Amino acid sequence: MSRAWFLYRKDLRIELRKKESGASMTFFGALVLVILNVAQGPGRRLTPETAAGVLWVAVIFSAVLGLGRVFARERENGCISALLVSPASPGTVFAAKACVNLTLMILSQAVLVPVFFVLFGTGLTGGPLALVPSLLLVDAGFSAAGTLLSAVSAGTRRNEVLLPILLFPLILPLVALAVKATGSALAGRALAERLPLLEPLAAFGLIYAAAGYLLFPFVVREG
C-alpha cells in the first residue's frame, strides 16, 4: 500500500471516529439551505441560475468548515513534523490531504443535494444526477486550493478567519463557472451542450492541484 493511502486512511479513520468535519459541514450546509428557503418565501420558484447560486453558497460555506479541521489536526502534538521527517514527500502528504477533503465534500453533498431538491426543486428540469459532473470538478479544484491554504492558515492563531479570507478570492473564478454550469444542468441542457462550461472547470482543477503539489513543501517546511 502506498504512503498516500496510509495517510488518507488515517484521516478518514479519525473523521469517522470523531465525526467533526463531515457532520458539521453537512449540518451547516443544510441550515444555509433552509434559511435561504425561508427567505425565498412560500410558493415562489427560482430560476435555474439563481437556484444554482443558492446551492453553491451552501456547498462552499460548509466546505470551508471541514478544510480547516483536516490540517489543524496535524499541528496538534507536532504530527506535521513527523510527516516531514518521514520518507513521504510533501507532495504525497498534499495529495492525501486533498483526497480527504474531496471525500468529505462528496459525502456532505450526498446529503445537501437531495435537501436542495426538496426545498428548491419545484420547476427545475434537471435532476440531481445532472449535477454530478460539475460538482465533482469543482470539488476537485476546491479541495486542492483549500488544502494548500489550510496548510498556510493552520500555522496561524486565527486560522478559522484567515482560511476563508485567503480561499474565497482564489476560488472566485471556479465558483462563477460552477454556478453557470450547474444552472445549465438545472435547466435540463444535455451534457454535450454543457461541455464548454465543464472544460474550464477541469482546467482550473488541474491548475489548483499542480500549484498545490508544487507549493506545499514551501508552506509546511520551516526556513
Add this chain to the structure above:
Amino acid sequence: MAAGAGEPFLTVEGLRKTYGGTEALRGVSFTLDEGEFLCLFGPNGAGKSTLLKILATLLRPTLGTVRIRGFDLEDDPEAFRARLGLVSHQSFLYDDLTARENLEFYAGLYGVTDPAGRAEELLRQVDLYDRRDSPVGAFSRGMQQRLTIARALVNDPDLLLLDEPYTGLDEHAASLLRDRLGALHDRRRTIVMVTHNLRRGIESATRLGILSRGRLVFLSHRDEVDAEGFEDTYFRCMEAP
C-alpha cells in the same frame, strides 16, 4: 543509506543557523562513526534543538553541511529520512487513534512490510501491549512518552535523534528507554541525544559534548572523561566567554 568507504557515519561541518539577527548555531563541526552514541549537553538556548532539527531535515542550515556516509543530506533527503528516527519535545501521536493504530500508521508510512506485526512487537517492548486499543489521548504523560519512543523505532532506524527523551518518564519507563537504547547501541545504531540531565547522558553515551551559545565547546570520548568531575567541566564550559 549506502556506505561511502572510509567516511565517518555522520559528518557535521561548519553548521550555522541564523533566525533573524540571532545566531542559534555558530559553526558546529563533529563526526560520528557508526554505532557511536553522542550525548550533547547544554543550557536552554544553547542550540541543541536547532542542531537536532537540522540533522532531522526539519530545518535547513544557513551555512555548513551534514553528510551521512559521505553523502550530502540535501542530495537524497527522502532516502535518509527512511532510515531516521526522531524523538522530539512533542509526541507526534494522534490523540484520537489508539496506540496500535498510531504505530501501524507510522509503520505503513515508513514502508514496513508487516505494520501490524511491527506495532505489536514495539508495544510489547515498551510495555504498552495491554493498552494497545486505548486512545492515546487517554494516556498519561509517561505512557505517551513510551509510545513516542516506540514510534521513533518503528522503522528500525540507522540514526536515532533524541531530544530530552527522559522528560516525563518514571523510573520504570526510564529503565525501559535505557534498555532500548542499549539494545540499539549493541546493534551498532548511531544515536544523538540532547539533554539537560548529566547523569542519564553519561551512563548511556560513548561520546559527550557540550553546546554553549551555539558553539560545540567540548567533545570527548566517554572513556576519556572523569564522570565524577564532569559536572565541574560542564559549569566551566558555561562560564567560558
